[in-house]
Amino acid sequence: MLLIGQYDSPFVRRVAIALHCYQLPFEHRPWSVWSDAEQIAAHNPLRRVPTLLLEDGTALVETFTILDALDELAGPKRALVPAAGPDRRAVLRVAALSAGVADKAVTLLYSALELVKPSERWTGRCRTQISDTLALLESERAARSTPYWFGDAMSHADIALSCSYRFTREAHPGLIDASALPHLAAQAARCEALAEFRRVYLPITNQLTKT
Numbered sequence: 001m002l003l004i005g006q007y008d009s010p011f012v013r014r015v016a017i018a019l020h021c022y023q024l025p026f027e028h029r030p031w032s033v034w035s036d037a038e039q040i041a042a043h044n045p046l047r048r049v050p051t052l053l054l055e056d057g058t059a060l061v062e063t064f065t066i067l068d069a070l071d072e073l074a075g076p077k078r079a080l081v082p083a084a085g086p087d088r089r090a091v092l093r094v095a096a097l098s099a100g101v102a103d104k105a106v107t108l109l110y111s112a113l114e115l116v117k118p119s120e121r122w123t124g125r126c127r128t129q130i131s132d133t134l135a136l137l138e139s140e141r142a143a144r145s146t147p148y149w150f151g152d153a154m155s156h157a158d159i160a161l162s163c164s165y166r167f168t169r170e171a172h173p174g175l176i177d178a179s180a181l182p183h184l185a186a187q188a189a190r191c192e193a194l195a196e197f198r199r200v201y202l203p204i205t206n207q208l209t210k211t
Contacts, residue, residue, distance in 0.1 A: 097133055097137060131175075165185075
C-alpha cells in the first residue's frame with residue numbers, strides 16, 4: 001500500500017498511526033496538496049490527502065473510507081472500532097467530533113494564506129466551533145476513568161482526538177487553553193507517548209500569526 005500526504009496533516013497522520021497499529025506495511029509519499037497537487041491528481045482528482053493506494057491499484061480517498069478499509073484488513077478482533085451496535089456508534093461519534101475539530105483547525109490555517117481571505121465572522125465561527133466541541137469532549141472524557149476513551153484498549157476515537165488536539169494546538173498557538181481541558185490533554189499525552197504516534201509526526205511550519 002502507498003499512503004500519500006504529509007504527516008503535518010492530522011488526517012494523514014491518523015491513517016498512518018492506524019497502519020502502524022495494525023502492522024500493515026506501507027510506503028509513504030509526503031506530497032503536498034499545494035506543491036505536489038498534480039502528482040496527487042493522478043490518483044485523486046480532488047487533490048486531497050490522505051489518499052491510500054491499495055495493492056490492486058485502487059485509490060481510496062477520505063479518512064473514514066480509508067480507515068474502514070484498514071479495519072476490514074485488520075479483522076474484527078484487531079479493529080480499532082467495534083463491529084456493530086451502540087459501542088461502534090459511540091466510538092465513531094467521538095472520532096467524528098474530533099475530526100471536525102481538525103477540519104476547522106485546517107480551515108483556519110488556510111485562512112492565513114494570501115489566496116484565501118475569509119471574514120472575521122467566518123474565522124470567529126471556526127474558533128467557536130473548535131472551542132465548543134472541545135469543551136463537549138472534555139466533559140465527556142471527564143466522566144470516564146479508563147486509560148483510553150472506551151476502555152483499556154485504544155480505538156479510533158483516541159487516535160482522532162489526539163491528532164486533532166496536537167494539530168490544533170500547534171497550528172493555532174493560544175487558541176486552546178490546555179488548563180481548561182485537563183482530561184483531553186492527559187488523553188492526548190498518553191497517546192503521543194506511544195511508539196505508533198512518535199513514528200508519525202511532522203511539525204506545523206505555516207502557523208497563524210493570530211488566534
